[in-house]
Amino acid sequence: MNWVLTETAFDPKTAKAYEGLFTQGSGYLHVRGSLEEHLTDCPQNIDRLRKPTNVTAERFPETKAKWGTYVPGIYGPHPFLNWELINLPWFLDIALFADGEKLDMELSNVRDYKRELNLRTATLKRELTWCTKTGKTLNVLFERFASAARPHLFVQRLNIFPQQDLVAEVSAGIDADVRTNGHDHFQSIDFSRIDDNNLSCAVLTDGNDTVWMQTRLLSRNVGSWEWKQHEKKAEFRAQIQLSSGRPFVLEKRTAVCTSRDLDAASCKEILETACKSTYEDLHAEHCAVWEERWNRSDVVIEGDDESQLAMRCAIYHLLRAHVPNDPRVAIDAKGYAGEAYFGRFFWDTEMYLLPFYLYTDPEKARTLVDFRIRTLPGARDTAASYGYSGAKYPWEADRDGHDSCPNWQYADHEVHVTADVVYGFAHYATATGDRSFLTNEAAEAIVETARYWLQRLDWRKGDNYPSILGVMGPDEYSPITNNNSYTNKMVKFALNLAADIGSHAGASSEECGEFRRAAELLPIPRREDGLVLQCEEFEKLAEPRFEELWKDRSLPFAAQVSQERLYRSKCLKQADVLMMMMLFPKDFTEKEIRTAWEYYLPYTTHDSSLSAGVHAIVACRLGLRKQAWDFWKRTSSLDLDITHGGAAEGIHIANSGASWQVAVFGFAGLATALESDILTIRPNLPDSWKRLTFPIVWKGQQGRVEITHEHCSVTNCSNQPLEIAIWDKKAVAGPGETVTVYLQNQDNQPEPG
């Protein structure tokens, strides 16, 4: 039920969007949903120089398909755009020929086409009927999965059911003639034929990692495989005799290892071990892991199939993209499903992704915060590169935590990420109840970033307070502004935390006093009437003139006007003041939030995929049910909106995280651990949803939330009492107990009294 993403007809115009959406992965290894036999006339080895630009308005090459094979952590230097996640050799390759014709989704006569990604089992199936030019009919079924139980293993199966006798041919291999953003990262490529049906490919990257792939073909129907090796590709090929009504089955199993984890011998061993199991056994163990993942995290929405499927799609990619037990990497901005953001790590990690893991599987959250702690040296280097001591987390972190952002306006000015990282630490510690994390593992990073902030402050002539000048807030259409409210608020938070815990990382009480004083004095600029200003000079910007200039609202505003106009106008790319108010709701009155909503919303383009989710949550809190719903639809449909490109360049993984947050923080109204000491729910169920249930981990205790239009209940699944609040009603649920509050009116408010 509502677990399956389906493509019902192949269309080259939308192929790339499905390819991104159907990305499969084990955490360790990720593979875009490319067709096994690929497409004619769609080379994947085209050199191009991608330029530094505003990605929102960037035009990507118009190609029908874009292979993508990624192992998090395998990076190489782009000639001038810095380090990027490398697109590795493509091992999905299985091509089928009948009577000299190649099966091709564009050129062949194909009917009954259906491709399905089952989110529950993370398994991709493609069924089709192929009518060859010679009049033969074959039913073809491709299946594949990235084994969650054996993260180095990828498993494929091809079933053919011929309706006539015919002689066919099948080939399968590995193609290393691939590019990453148009650049070839391989210093060397070595193919070996290990034995009759077994080949290996080793590439040495320009990041000096070696990646080994070993593939075995298994088929009872094939007598012998012919070996063909080209310069950058190797494959096995076999003639096969298909008999009417008798199925032909080919399995292809591939193991992938890299010098960052294992070695060539391990790769061989993993494959050999895997080849001792049947497809069914491998699939069953894979499904079991996913079953367990879903048990921890599924958000069940009854009454709205579309929302349910979109919600699960978001969670699927969040579960897939997380790299288990490896704090050497985090989750890149395209969820390891594309190259648009070079496989780098942004503030998305803390602000959009972390909460999902924090409240469903805190161990996974831990690797994300550990990534920041591990890359503190990179943050120190980044601060030093600007002439500061302390630590400045980079806008676009590569695997070493160095800033790889090729655009100075973001790298130099979007400094809020450094405070966001500290917010993430605090969120982790508070939500898990592990406060010692702040005084132990995270203490140094918190103090070092605070030291950076002290240096980044300016005391202007005539001002009796410090300022943070020349910054870009979350709204990336105002590149160099003074005292951005979001940034200042986040820095105040980070400095206060540093003052609190500084003594644990060697900060003197004097230094902690400086942190505290700066935190107190940093301004949040306001207009005379009290409106919280995005930045001091916001009202001196030009009107954006949307009516006249934003002709096609289905495209970003940035795609229709010059960056120069964006940068001098009041247009917002995304929530900025409202994002701050979402994160610090207790520090602003409802009237202030509503005033900000009314002022900024008409200026907001939502050109960023990070915008709609935040607006949905704020709308929920303001009781703006219609707008909350509209923003939810926008959030949840983004990668599913195939006709507008969807996930063509990768999954908008931050938006996936935002989708979960809208459901849980917005519609269910869960207060984060930073907002509330006890598990607090203030539901705002959309009209069409009959029931919303999800598991939750609250400070180490497992719980389950259920919301209908009639009631809201929280079940305590732990063996300790759990204090909860539903609206203002507080209660304690004993181990195994469920606390239920009955709601009355349409706004999901509890019964009075």
Place this chain on the structure above:
Amino acid sequence: MNWVLTETAFDPKTAKAYEGLFTQGSGYLHVRGSLEEHLTDCPQNIDRLRKPTNVTAERFPETKAKWGTYVPGIYGPHPFLNWELINLPWFLDIALFADGEKLDMELSNVRDYKRELNLRTATLKRELTWCTKTGKTLNVLFERFASAARPHLFVQRLNIFPQQDLVAEVSAGIDADVRTNGHDHFQSIDFSRIDDNNLSCAVLTDGNDTVWMQTRLLSRNVGSWEWKQHEKKAEFRAQIQLSSGRPFVLEKRTAVCTSRDLDAASCKEILETACKSTYEDLHAEHCAVWEERWNRSDVVIEGDDESQLAMRCAIYHLLRAHVPNDPRVAIDAKGYAGEAYFGRFFWDTEMYLLPFYLYTDPEKARTLVDFRIRTLPGARDTAASYGYSGAKYPWEADRDGHDSCPNWQYADHEVHVTADVVYGFAHYATATGDRSFLTNEAAEAIVETARYWLQRLDWRKGDNYPSILGVMGPDEYSPITNNNSYTNKMVKFALNLAADIGSHAGASSEECGEFRRAAELLPIPRREDGLVLQCEEFEKLAEPRFEELWKDRSLPFAAQVSQERLYRSKCLKQADVLMMMMLFPKDFTEKEIRTAWEYYLPYTTHDSSLSAGVHAIVACRLGLRKQAWDFWKRTSSLDLDITHGGAAEGIHIANSGASWQVAVFGFAGLATALESDILTIRPNLPDSWKRLTFPIVWKGQQGRVEITHEHCSVTNCSNQPLEIAIWDKKAVAGPGETVTVYLQNQDNQPEPG
């Protein structure tokens, strides 16, 4: 006297600075002052990816020498930095070997080294005594010039005076294995041996131009030349028998043509014709052209040899870099002597270079303004690329007038260039007296740019005036500011001119009324006390904290702090408000100018080579003699300051123009034709200068100015009466007459009454 730039010892550390300083050129062809035999271990074919960056803080490759051979107009596409002037094959090559040793300025035992660039004759000579490792002594003299009489011809001569008999070897050829900013622009390279001592090289550039070079070697002392061809280089080589006391002479003559002007046959013909003349005859006709040039433009300074030489060095490069009779190009920012600014055209053309030509040789000024008129289509395209109609002149124009600037902050925001171009038109028309230029040739460009301005205006909520928002003024350290005074003032000027002449280019009276209204309403922001603000928000910027952060004042501030700090601080790269006041002196009171001087000077880094000259002129006007002198020294010594790099990456040609302006507009106090209807002089002679004389063309009339500490006189060299003013004394000089005013006090003021 004071005509010769001299290098007295070879030092690899300063070689590149001399190489740039000693650039020779015919206008058509320019060649850096490289050593004929080059240096060992200094490859010129190294590929590198130059990145888009702030050139002021950019570090160029540390190479001992950088060949440079440029034909203005020969451009090719850089992989991602847009179109650039191509460094062509290097034809200077003459190498000398004795007893197996190669003459090498670093490795050989060389004494009595002297290299001289005679500015008067534009001839480069190098003399040295070479003591070979085998104990032989040779006196060696290299001479060369780019023929001003035959602009396609380059002439070289080598004289050797052996003090013993010895067998030596000489080679000479053309090396096409060169790069431009690390990029190879040649699609093909073809060498031919035409006959025994004659070779040609044809390259097809990636800009689809063909460049032909043909070289002939002439020597009575060589029996036969051996031909050697490599993949990208070809040369002749010969053994030569040197006899004690008997000179050996080798001449090398090279003709250069391109498909933008002539063809291969012309190249051959030019060379053959030239080979019928002796070196002496060719040199004499070359010197005659330069003599005529100097007669039009020499600024004679008596009493200060250093200033005199520096002044002539500036004028030499201004005379060299101008491309005669070719409005398809202007003068690039490095004066065709280096690649740092990619051979592109900036506002330097109008504001720094044009005046020299306007007041010495107006025909040369005409090609510069014609370049802008010819590239109006490029300016239209540039406007369109931002979504505007009308014309926006590019910040970095390539030969087609398209913006090649790879840095968006300049390309998008430094919009003042569009008004500067119009100022240049007005200056040309006024200084030449050819007012019809504005209503004819320039009218369309003036109106089209005005149309762009109307669209570029913003009427902010609550303002009853239009603003120009989001601009960078001349001070490039404030990248996105509102209502920059310089920009607004220049735009007011341009809009008023468009209103005046618009009817000649099809602008309706209503449209002209809009131009006028906008010109009237555009604000010049001021502080409450009247200080003219660089931009509205200037006082909201951070203090630059020079004391603490600018440790080494011999290096630019930008080389010691991050761009991020530059961009949020009050530090100025160069004159901005003061530049405006220099250009529009009548619109500001002396008190206003002095207040601006006192306010902005402490914030000004002079990191730009465009800064010191402007400050010198304003200081002259304010009677700040000491500061005027200091800024003059700074201006005039820039390219001569070998130890700080000088002209290593090319001539700071705008600064050369500024040097002339300081002498003429500053110390002589000439009012420009835009400031004054009649030739007006207000001298401010530096103490050490005994006499300052220079020719001047004023609205078509030739004149001559002479200033001492005792008097100031203007001679009318034309056959019409010339109205003049010296300070407030007006007079009319008849044809051939000299008007003299005697000065009294130290400030060069005239006698009272």
